[in-house]
Amino acid sequence: MDQGVIYFPSKPSIIASGVVGGPLEKKSVFAADFDLLLDDERAEEKSNEKGHKQMALQACQIALEKANIKERDVDFLMSGDLVNQMTPSNFLASTLGIPYLGLYSACATSISGAIVAALLTELGASKYALAGAASQHNSIERQFRYPVEYGGQKPGTAQWTVTAAGYALIAKGQMNSPVIEAATVGKSIDLQQTDPFHMGAAMAPAACDTITRHLKGRGQSLSDYDLIITGDLAKVGLPILQECLIKEGMAQQDVMKIRDAGAEFYGDDQTFLAGASGAGCSASVFFSTILKGLNEKKYERVLAVATGALLSPLTVQQNESIPCTAHAIEISMK
Template sequence: MVIVFQTKPALLAGAAAVGPLEARSVFRSYFDIVADDERFQEKTNEQGQRRLITNTCQHVMDKAKIKNLDVDYFLSGDLINQMTPTNFAARELAVSFIGMFSACATSISSVIVAGLLTELGASKLAIAGASSQHNATERQFRYPVDYGAQKPATAQWTVTAAGYALVGQYQPDFPYMVAATVGKVIDYHETDPFHMGGAMAPAAYDTIKRHLQHRKQKISDYDMVMTGDLGKIGLKLVKAMLAEDGIKNDELQLIRDAGAEFYGDDQAFQAGASGAGCSAAVYYSYVLSQFMTGRFKRVLLVATGALLSPLSYQQGETIPCTAHAIEIAMN
């Protein structure tokens, strides 16, 4: 059930681009592009998201000093119907493309597949990651921002952000993929789309637990376990579930959440950040940079996704969730 990579595919470069509100993020200094226009000078939000994706991918290629012709695969997804921002961005990138949807867990599922393609020898260089744009996603899942609907305190703020990583064959001076756990779909019968953290926490718990069991590891074997966008409430729930299994406080402190930390303690963003771009931007900028500076030697990244559609919750369905994990290490 756990994928153990034999050839240690490496994360050779990463980049993140964000919108203007994300300039208020605690991770701001790690982001490569901070735009002052959330539509990136395009006419619509969806076109802006496409530009967000292509800009970030271009930045990844610039960092690695390669061109799109050098890239074998583009693996990516977003939260919009039929994933048109990603599909249209792939049209510009012009490389072999697999669109992937695991909601906000796409930031990790795309990199897992990139790692497998690399291990198979099918890909020398692949770009993998995910993105989200606030206005487009709010309209897709909740209300158009023009509507000005109130949000409860458990709601999270969909970020305008994209994060992409360049995955290639093992090289000694770069972080590499050790193992990955693909999530099951778990449903604890949460029905409130304004309480995603609570819905997703059981999926994160299940994936973390299965990964540690199969790898015969403890949380303290890692420098950090970082979930994707559980937010402040979801993070507390995961810790509470792990504490019930007898995991002690000093180990629980190693668990962090990109969404909970993203906007710091700013109450305007309710329970924290969310969106496929939230975990992707933090993982492929902040986390990779901490490997390069030597602060991290081994981390577990666990991106969570809520697999609902607007129609499914209007029809009274509960919110099924998943979580994909990848173990990254560096010599």
């Protein structure tokens, strides 16, 4: 096995998932597969941060309902978001009352959570584990950029933080459910990109490294997969990743089949610039449309690669570069 590649012989399964989107996400091409679309961006709560937590809570509850499981039956909760100190996740955990590990991999948190859940399941420590991530546009914009109502011109490479939450319920190996067969933990890769309005370029090398390492470690090639989908490289980042993979010696026709959730999320709507981003982007798409595709046997083997830019407003102002990561899970359906 290569560095950071994990194989799960007991085949932990994703038995259910819950995905909630905000009002603007009704425009998403994936919206039909979401379980719930809110009419209010703050989920009828007083503050953006409370709405953020509420949305994540609803996603978790939907996942539990689908599997017909109570909170007390869940052994672990793996959750993360982009707000300072991940308070929405912390409040979510206190409401659910499930033993909780807060994880921060920026927009790659959905998959880092799924990897930890799969490991705990593999170990036998967990019968049921919830893993996922969320982001709420307003609270993330104020955290990383400007006040929501501030008029600043964003370049065409900028991305729109989605309001969405996606949580998956991971259980011991079961028939008739997609299984997490293997995973690759991302390195933190820093190729000295500094533009916070051009995250696609910062994150593409991390996705390239993780995909290359996963394929090498598993002895596979791109054509072994029905679908390889990245998290939120968006319309500018995806072609950069494809170019990087071609330079790594992969076949062009396979590389061009790679899809990106952020690039597709809002369709061709120009108001969203390069496309979607945010922890909720990969979480909502992977745990709705992609899982559905697996369950319906549209795909037999999927590599879901969530990408994350590990910057903070402080490091940006101090002119530091943007290290990025990408975590991948290999999901298969028999």
